[in-house]
Amino acid sequence: MELTPFMKSLGLKYPIFQGGMAWVADGKLAAAVSNAGGLGIIGAGNAPGDVVEAEIKTAKSLTDRPFGVNVMLLSPYAEDVVKVILAHQDSIAVVTTGAGNPGKYVADFKAAGIKVIPVVGSVALARMMERVGADAVVAEGMESGGHIGKLTTMALVPQVVDAVKIPVIAAGGIGDGRGMAAAFMLGAQGVQMGTRFLVATESKVHPNYKKAVLKAKDASTMVTGDFAGHPSRVLKNKMAKKYIKLEKAEALKDKPDFAELEELGSGSLRRAVIDGDTATGSFMAGEIAGMVHKEQSAAEILQDVYQQADKLLSGKD
Numbered sequence: 001m002e003l004t005p006f007m008k009s010l011g012l013k014y015p016i017f018q019g020g021m022a023w024v025a026d027g028k029l030a031a032a033v034s035n036a037g038g039l040g041i042i043g044a045g046n047a048p049g050d051v052v053e054a055e056i057k058t059a060k061s062l063t064d065r066p067f068g069v070n071v072m073l074l075s076p077y078a079e080d081v082v083k084v085i086l087a088h089q090d091s092i093a094v095v096t097t098g099a100g101n102p103g104k105y106v107a108d109f110k111a112a113g114i115k116v117i118p119v120v121g122s123v124a125l126a127r128m129m130e131r132v133g134a135d136a137v138v139a140e141g142m143e144s145g146g147h148i149g150k151l152t153t154m155a156l157v158p159q160v161v162d163a164v165k166i167p168v169i170a171a172g173g174i175g176d177g178r179g180m181a182a183a184f185m186l187g188a189q190g191v192q193m194g195t196r197f198l199v200a201t202e203s204k205v206h207p208n209y210k211k212a213v214l215k216a217k218d219a220s221t222m223v224t225g226d227f228a229g230h231p232s233r234v235l236k237n238k239m240a241k242k243y244i245k246l247e248k249a250e251a252l253k254d255k256p257d258f259a260e261l262e263e264l265g266s267g268s269l270r271r272a273v274i275d276g277d278t279a280t281g282s283f284m285a286g287e288i289a290g291m292v293h294k295e296q297s298a299a300e301i302l303q304d305v306y307q308q309a310d311k312l313l314s315g316k317d
């Protein structure tokens with residue numbers, strides 16, 4: 001498979017991004033992915049600037065290859081994180097952004113030689129990102145783990161490809177080389193995967209969380225937060241079921257008040273990733289969790305996915 005000029009410009013061997021997952025994607029995981037030829041991305045999530053900086057320093061100490069940082073624009077620390085990224089501009093190749101419009105930061109990132117790649121869930125947002133100067137977009141379907149949009153990857157990716165001139169990277173529901181090949185057939189130039197990297201050997205995710213992903217079947221995920229307007233795909237567990245029950249009850253009221261739910265959800269990803277708490281943790285994962293059967297190194301994951309996609313796309317099989 002020939003890499004497109006854009007993917008080559010990122011210095012990649014494989015056109016595969018490891019999604020910048022809050023709490024999960026630290027400097028160590030990002031460096032392992034980058035060392036193996038993909039694009040490792042540190043997930044800043046809601047972390048303060050100094051925490052993100054420590055992860056950037058870790059990644060820098062472990063790899064000379066390009067890596068990225070994902071900025072959650074809704075984070076109260078987004079401004080600080082952007083400052084930290086700009087201070088480390090010599091080693092950061094890419095910034096991906098979630099939950100909003102990075103427009104006000106684009107000029108500074110570009111002046112620093114950092115490519116800006118927002119994650120989008122609709123054609124309208126993709127078009128807006130192109131207008132504000134994004135270098136590419138990640139079109140992410142609702143099969144994905146974590147916060148999701150409304151459209152499926154199968155429907156979203158070709159419509160975004162038709163709507164913008166900048167490169168499109170597909171995300172959501174890509175679990176192996178078949179998914180990657182399909183994404184390329186839809187017009188994507190690369191893929192971003194999150195769920196499969198949750199169980200990478202280099203991922204710090206708690207063993208209970210990894211076990212839950214490895215045990216998952218096709219219908220093991222559910223979407224919480226839909227009524228409150230911030231849907232998230234998670235593995236079904238006690239916490240998710242309790243959340244949905246409360247959420248539905250609240251939504252039926254004349255004046256729904258989601259404060260209690262906010263409280264319940266607050267810190268729940270940390271409790272899953274760090275504590276492996278199955279009672280109160282949100283085990284965010286995508287629908288492809290049912291396809292993930294073993295823990296592998298980041299390098300093995302990248303090779304497996306790429307080689308299978310390459311065979312399929314070149315008709316070598």
Ligand SMILES: Cc1cc2nc3c(=O)[nH]c(=O)nc-3n(C[C@H](O)[C@H](O)[C@H](O)COP(=O)(O)O)c2cc1C
Pocket residue numbers: 018019020021022024043044045070072097098099119140143144145146147171172173174192193194195196198284285286287288
């Ligand atoms: C645990 C978890 C946390 C995530 N956190 C973020 C995040 O902070 N920012 C973001 O843009 N995407 C986040 N994502 C989405 C991933 O970066 C990636 O786009 C998505 O997982 C791809 O779909 P897949 O799960 O089907 O592979 C998260 C996904 C998971 C599973």
